[in-house]
Amino acid sequence: MTTSQPPAAADTEDREHYRMLIDGTWRDAADSRRFDSVNPFDGTHWADVPLAGEADVDAAVRAARAAFDNGTWPATTPARRAQLLRRLGDLITERADDLARVQVLENGKLIREVSGQTRALAGHCYFYAGVAETMHGHTLAGSVPDMHVFTVREPIGVVAAITPWNSPLALLLWKLCPALAAGNTMVIKPSEITPVSTLLLGELITEAGFPAGVVNIVTGEGATGAALARHPGVDKIAFTGSTAVGKTIAVTAAERLARVSLELGGKSPNIIFSDADLPNAVNGVLAGVFAATGQTCMAGSRVLVQQNIYDMFAAALVERTEQIKIGDPLDPDTEMGTVACQSQHTKVLDYIAIARDEGATLLAGGKRPEDPALAKGLFVEPTVFGDVTNDMRIAREEVFGPVAVLIPFTDEAHAVEIANDTPFGLAAGVWTTDVARAHRMVRRLRAGTVWVNNYRKTNYVAPFGGFRESGLGRENGMDAVNEYTEVKTAWIDLGNRITDPFNPRA
Structure with a gap:
């Protein structure tokens, strides 16, 4: 498995070239198409990335599906998941300056804000590492005699994370950490405006030791995101963006009853x-x-x-x-x-x-x-x-x-x-x-x-999400775990005999 990008080549404009992460390897698009990342401060086309098509999306989803269905990730012990998340947090801290600078080049956000925001991302990794080790269900006090009833939380499956350009890494980690802690595998599609920072994070994910196929990254425009959202192999879509696009994703997901969490617009x-x-x-x-x-x-x-x-x-x-x-x-x-x-x-x-x-x-x-x-x-x-x-x-x-x-x-x-x-x-x-x-x-x-008496404060312990057209579901905190798990109820008979098969309460 290749854990880092191939050496960045440069053309006559000193443009950096990046590849996508699919099944643990760095790849170009199947049809070799690419698109540019443009610095909004000076207009330079400073990098380019693959323009993923449906074949690339399918390959990424299949890789995530295999890593889930064969037990590569959901069967990994909670302690091992936690270890990898903590390692990712350490690597983010080590590379925080690089990650912050690339985000500024992509979207023009202030380095004075992005630097602190990027360093804080390690806290998300550490918090959900603890969650991975302490996730539990409940023992239920049922009214049926001689029955032991309990619940467990299990991962949903393959999660498609479609992320925006305004805080590309922060809003990705809000999804990535709880999803991985719960045992899901992922396909990430970053905004076409800010793809490079997510690809750099992909380097750290592979360096941390996450198995191939657990996290995949496809880069592209709206058509790429649409192909990912409608892919039948995706079990849950986690989206941050405009209300209009969120509604479209909700309709797409409803056709196959895929789970969704939507963090949408506001006029606060x-x-x-x-x-x-x-x-x-x-x-x-x-x-x-x-x-x-x-x-x-x-x-x-x-x-x-x-x-x-x-x-x-x-x-x-x-x-x-x-x-x-x-x-x-x-x-x-x-x-x-x-x-x-x-x-x-x-x-x-x-x-x-x-x-x-x-x-x-x-x-x-x-x-x-x-x-x-x-x-x-x-x-x-x-x-x-x-x-x-x-x-x-x-x-x-x-x-x-x-x-x-x-x-x-x-x-x-x-x-x-x-x-x-x-x-x-x-x-x-x-x-x-x-x-x-x-x-x-x-x-x-x-x-x-x-x-x-304050504004714009967020933290990994505090649930965040909206009412009405501002979205569905919650990110951050323990509530986020509920967005990436299914509840399973188990009934264990402690000695009953079925005396009346047509009366389940007999």
Whole structure:
């Protein structure tokens, strides 16, 4: 089994070449097609990867199927699974700088954020290593005499993990670690915008000693993901991405009753009450929508502000927004990087135009930066709109860019009404010094995560997922294990005789 990529060749543009991981070997696409990875900061085509077709997807699924059906992985002892996950965590720590840098080259996210995020991934490996060793069922107190009844949790089978471009490795590990801990095998399809970082992680997976076929990686575009989702050999699809694509995957899976977990879009409210610590709330709004260039499903892009502090808060937010340093995402001093790709850049600028047409008042940003040094990059100024009502498209549709909209509210009930008036339900933020109000808001907000006096905090112990059109299922924590296991119930007769075959309770 080859544990690392072949030496990266380079063409006249110093482009790096990568291969896919299928059944423990690094391969090109069956038809030799490839596509480029483009740096959104300077437009360079810095790497290329295989464009997988249906034959490649089939080979990857067959490899995962064989590794599951022949017992290679599910029959591996929990202690051995845990050992390999811990080894993977160690390797991620050793290669964290390389993994972080490649993600920045792919999607323009800040190195100051990605570095810490990448190092934290080792914690996911260690946590689920412990889960692998402690997973258990339950002994049940049944009402039938002389019967021992218990449950066990077993892996589902082959898992297809289809991952996004905004946090490619973090959102992959949310799936990879619990799936492997439970004994599943996997085929991973990363976003076409960020394939290289996942392939580098594949090197670490093979170096850690995972058996061939347990983890496979195919790279490609939408057609590759669609071929993987509809493959009859896939037992469960774990997807993070847009609500529209998630719905399509759900329909595809329903045709064969495959399991799904879907972490989808959001239009999350970030609610500022008049008793909040305002400087802290301003920083919280910046963290919620500008720190990741707004390219996060949990972005707190609907900023609800109590009417009696609205003008003061808007002025403070605009002042701080205009101070944000835009620039090279590899520069540790940069505070906001690029949008990840050309199509997303166009989409964000289109939504800014829509907001203006709807009558929203532009308070900050709203265009590409004028600095000639940034001309090659896919930049959008951090943008704030005021005079927004919750029926405007800019308040209802996911922009996935650095655009915040300010919506006034009168009292707590009004804030809840506006916050819950959305098809989504992924996250929400509440800023208040009133502890009783904080608890009331947590109960009343229809969202999978509610932050109080903070925003965008996640951890491997804390379940994450959405209500309504923000998705199905939960990632992280012990709840994630339920997404990758089936429950089996066993009945053991301790001495009964069947006296009436037509009455199961006799």
